[in-house]
Amino acid sequence: MDGISARNLRMEFGDFVAVKDVSFEVASGEFVTLLGPSGCGKTTLLKMISGFVTPTGGQIHLAGKNVTDTPPEKRDTALCFQSYALFPHLTVQENLEFGLRQKKVGQTDRKERLDAVIENLDLSLHLAKLPNQLSGGQQQRVALGRALVMRPNVILFDEPLSNLDAKLRDQVRIEIRRIQRDFGLTAIYVTHDQAEALAMSDRVFVMNGGRIEQADTPEELYSAPKTSFVADFIGSANVLEAQVKSTNGNGEIELTTPLGRLVATSSNPPKSSKVKICWRPEHADMSANGENQLTARVKHRAFQGHFTDLHVDAGGAEYRVQTNKPAIREGDVVTFSLRPDQIVLLEAVA
Amino acid sequence: MKLKKFLLILALLTPGLGLIVALIGVAVYIAIAQSFGFYNLAGESGFSLEFWDKMLDRKVYNRAVAYSIYVGVISAFLSVMFAYPLAIWLRKPFPGSLAIGAMLKAPLLVHGLVAAFLFINVIAYHGVLNQLMQGLGLWDEPQRMQNDRNAIGVLLLQTWKNMPFALLLLTGAVQSISDDVLNAARDLGAGSFARFRKVIAPLTVSAMQASLIIVFIGALADFSFQVIAGPTNRQSLSQLMVFFKSSGRWNDAAVVGVSLMVIAIVGAGLLAAVTRFTLRGRVA
Numbered sequence: 001m002d003g004i005s006a007r008n009l010r011m012e013f014g015d016f017v018a019v020k021d022v023s024f025e026v027a028s029g030e031f032v033t034l035l036g037p038s039g040c041g042k043t044t045l046l047k048m049i050s051g052f053v054t055p056t057g058g059q060i061h062l063a064g065k066n067v068t069d070t071p072p073e074k075r076d077t078a079l080c081f082q083s084y085a086l087f088p089h090l091t092v093q094e095n096l097e098f099g100l101r102q103k104k105v106g107q108t109d110r111k112e113r114l115d116a117v118i119e120n121l122d123l124s125l126h127l128a129k130l131p132n133q134l135s136g137g138q139q140q141r142v143a144l145g146r147a148l149v150m151r152p153n154v155i156l157f158d159e160p161l162s163n164l165d166a167k168l169r170d171q172v173r174i175e176i177r178r179i180q181r182d183f184g185l186t187a188i189y190v191t192h193d194q195a196e197a198l199a200m201s202d203r204v205f206v207m208n209g210g211r212i213e214q215a216d217t218p219e220e221l222y223s224a225p226k227t228s229f230v231a232d233f234i235g236s237a238n239v240l241e242a243q244v245k246s247t248n249g250n251g252e253i254e255l256t257t258p259l260g261r262l263v264a265t266s267s268n269p270p271k272s273s274k275v276k277i278c279w280r281p282e283h284a285d286m287s288a289n290g291e292n293q294l295t296a297r298v299k300h301r302a303f304q305g306h307f308t309d310l311h312v313d314a315g316g317a318e319y320r321v322q323t324n325k326p327a328i329r330e331g332d333v334v335t336f337s338l339r340p341d342q343i344v345l346l347e348a349v350a
Numbered sequence: 351m352k353l354k355k356f357l358l359i360l361a362l363l364t365p366g367l368g369l370i371v372a373l374i375g376v377a378v379y380i381a382i383a384q385s386f387g388f389y390n391l392a393g394e395s396g397f398s399l400e401f402w403d404k405m406l407d408r409k410v411y412n413r414a415v416a417y418s419i420y421v422g423v424i425s426a427f428l429s430v431m432f433a434y435p436l437a438i439w440l441r442k443p444f445p446g447s448l449a450i451g452a453m454l455k456a457p458l459l460v461h462g463l464v465a466a467f468l469f470i471n472v473i474a475y476h477g478v479l480n481q482l483m484q485g486l487g488l489w490d491e492p493q494r495m496q497n498d499r500n501a502i503g504v505l506l507l508q509t510w511k512n513m514p515f516a517l518l519l520l521t522g523a524v525q526s527i528s529d530d531v532l533n534a535a536r537d538l539g540a541g542s543f544a545r546f547r548k549v550i551a552p553l554t555v556s557a558m559q560a561s562l563i564i565v566f567i568g569a570l571a572d573f574s575f576q577v578i579a580g581p582t583n584r585q586s587l588s589q590l591m592v593f594f595k596s597s598g599r600w601n602d603a604a605v606v607g608v609s610l611m612v613i614a615i616v617g618a619g620l621l622a623a624v625t626r627f628t629l630r631g632r633v634a
Contacts (some may be wrong), residue, residue, distance in 0.1 A: 052533055063489030072536045079537045085530035089552045098548075150538065 002028035002063050003186045004049065004154060010057035011044050011210075015315070018044040020210040021058070024186065026203075028063075031180055033189045033197040036207035042190045043158060045207070049188060050079045050156050063153050073102075078147035082159040084139045086131040092142050093127040099150045117145040120179065137168045139161035141175075148179060155180065157189040161196065173200060194234050198222065206230050227347050231278040238319045239278045241349050244270045254338065258315040262292050272348030281320040282307070283342040290337040296321070300331045310334070378611070380420050384604030391600045402556060405605045410585065415609065419586040421501060422570030422617060425508035426562045432509065433516035433561065437524045438550065451521075455514040462511055466578035469507055470496060496579070503579040506570045516561035523557035552629050563618040570617065571610055587613075 004026040007058045011019040018042045026032050034042035047053040049060060059068045067075055078099070086095050095115065096261035098108045118124050121141045133141055140160060149156055157176070161169045177200050191197055197204045198218040205215045206229070214221060214230045225231035228239045242255040242262065253270060255262045255277065264277065296312035296319065303309075303326055310321045310328060321336060328334060383389055387398030405411050440451050457465065472478050473495040480492040495503070527550060535549045551558065573588040580586065585593065588609045592601035 050537060054537075072533070073539045073541055077537070079534070081530045081534060082527065083530045085528070085534035087531060087535070087549060098535070098540075102539035102544060146534075146538070 003030060004188070004292055005061040005064075006058065007061075008058040009045065009048060009055050009060065010089050011041070011048060012056045018210055019048070022210075023058075023211055024205060024212060024215060026186060028186050029184045031177065031187045031189065031200060031202045032202045033191060033201040034207055035191060035197040035204050035233070037192060038309075039206040041208050041210040042192075046079075046156055046158055046188060047152070050074045050077050060306060076153040077156055078152040078154075079156045079158065080143050080147050080160045082162055084131075084160075084163075086139055086142055086146070088131055090130075091127065092123060092129050092131070092134070093147050095142055096146050096149055096256045098124075098255070099146065103150070113149050113151065117149045120148075120182075121145045121175075136164055137172060140164060140172055143287060144176065144179070148183060149183075149184070153186065155187045157187065159191055160189075161191075161193075169196075176200070179345045198234070204234075208233075219277060220260075224344060225278065225346065228276045228278065229308040231344065231346060236281055236320055237278040238281065238327070239276055239346070240317070242275055242277045244273050244275065253345065255343075258278045258317055259294055260315070262338070262343060263340045264345060265340040266345050268345070270345050272350075274349040276346040276349060278346055279338050279342055281309070281322040282319075283338060284321040284323070284336040285339070286323045286325055286334065292338040292343070293335060294338070295333060295335045297331050298328060298334060301328065301330050381604045381607045381611070384601050385608045387601060389600070392598055401601045405602060405609075411590065411609075413586045414587045414590045414606075415613065417501070417584045418570050418572075418610070419613060419617065421504055421572060421576075421586065422566045422613075423509065423621075424505055425512060425569035426566035426621065428505065428509040429512040429516045429565045430520070430558060430561050432513045433520050434524075434546070434558075435493075436513075436517055436522035438546070440521055441524050448542055449453070450460060457511050458514045458518075462572075462574045463578070465511060466507055466575050469503065469579055471501065489551075491605075497582050499581050499583060501584070502578075502582050504572070504575045504581075507575045507579055508565075508572065511575075512565040512568060516565060519557045519561045520572050527536035527553050555625060555629055559622045562621045562625065566617055566621055567614045570614055 004024075005235050006025075007023050009019055009022045010017070022041075022045065034045060036042050045051060048055050049062075051067065051070060051074075054069060059066055059069065062076060072079075087098065090098065092116075096114055097110065100113065105113070118127070121144060123138075123141060123145060126134060126138060126142070131142065134142065143160070160176070161172055164172060173196060176189075178259075179185075189197075189200065198221075201218055203215060204218055204221055205212045205222065207213065208229050214226045216224075221230060225234060225237070228237075231237040231239055240257055240259065244255040245254040245261075246255050247253045249270065251265045253264045253266060253268055255264060257277070262277075294314055296314035298310050299313050299318065300311040302309060307322045307324055308326050308328060310323060312319055312321050312334065321334070323334075323336075380389060385401055387401060390396075401507050436454060440447055440454075470477070474480070475492050475494060475496065479495070480489070483489040484492065497503070507539075531553075532545060532549060535545045540548060555590060572586055572587050573592065576589050577587040580589075587606055591603045591606040591610070
């Protein structure tokens, strides 16, 4: 395959296992995000792909070639660092040319590649400047340009937007995605920002404790999380335990929960007689006409503009509900319903 | 108001800086004046170019100038050359790195004279090294290594003594380079040497220059290593200066002293310029 293939990747630091037997495939031209909380192993995995960390076990193939033991300088990858890592003593132009000169790219080809990147990233006015004379966004563009000019098979991003303000982050996010598409690059993007991951990626690998919990499209991750961790990490979710009471051939599953009886529909059978389930706060239907009707008392209310966030108490536990009825106040008793297909069955309860 | 502030600053600096400037200034003034015939302790004082004229014609003086520059330049480059890889190696702490760093800096605590005597004991005709080599059967008879003609012994001692100082300066500079910058160079295809030449050296050029200059000036004016371990057929400038002074020829000694100062200043400037020129276009 032309993209990236990893088999049973493992990384141990003494007794601590940072990455636990991870396997995945990334197609050529695909944009994949490694998403997870701090310490989940996403940066270690990225460093293994870029060659800065040699895995304790497993193999990495880039464009069909085993590069597990190949040093970074010999890999056809380019990494965009969180800190940008521009060479402070070199001008923007010299920074952009650095890799091309290392790889001894001919002058004509070098000029052609530089011109393309300079035009694409609008850097022509800054070529003679040193990095410390640039703003954060400009530095980010230079770092991106320095990687792109190499025309690598795989481009890697290590939380490249974390140092930018919110507005600039949105702009650069769009720019990165456009450039990745224009150049047809295979991209691996590391972030702990789930909104960034959902907005940019073809697929998201949600990582937890050194493992990939779920690898799916953003839509699938959101609508059909496979574990309570994914459900909770991607957006917000109300997760609760449920006892499976009965199932029928139509995929209808009757559940006993702390909220009472609920009916869910799923194409897959439950993994156990006792499972975790989840539902999204925005799926609560305040018209309360449908199935799975629930009653709860509002504990906290936060008006968010286009919706109102409610923390409600039901069955002795707290849940989150979103509504477009701003008139609801703390202490009110609300009734809402949940569509069976919007109740998602997760992992079995141990 | 500005003048008042200036005078205040001057007054505050005077007790410390003023004393240093006065002491150095007096010594420099006396040396220069003596080299031109003033403050003559053995004859009439008065302006004269005679001492310079005669000294520049002396073969022993010219050989001493060449020899001192040779020792100064080679010692400076060797010290920095050995200090750089060690500084890069010790850049990141690892088990034992503190102990290694302390051991490498130990020569700073050993006086030059003591080191020179220890060295002589090791390389003497009946010294430890000769005995060891003969004991191992590698040499049939003892080798004469002491006071060698090319001053290899002096260069070894100078490097041993000065390398830790260069290491101190360079370690701090190398540690200030972020991992990401070095990794970025690596990611863009730069091997070890290219990373050193294009990233580490330019980003630590100030420490490199300081090391080269300080080691050069120290080695240029070396006396103790030269007297004990140096070649017997050549004299260093400081040795020559002491010789003239001991003979009561203060004006000649002053000419050599001023020569040392001029060579130190010019040499330091040249070393700094060469470093910048070599790293031209890659210096921050």
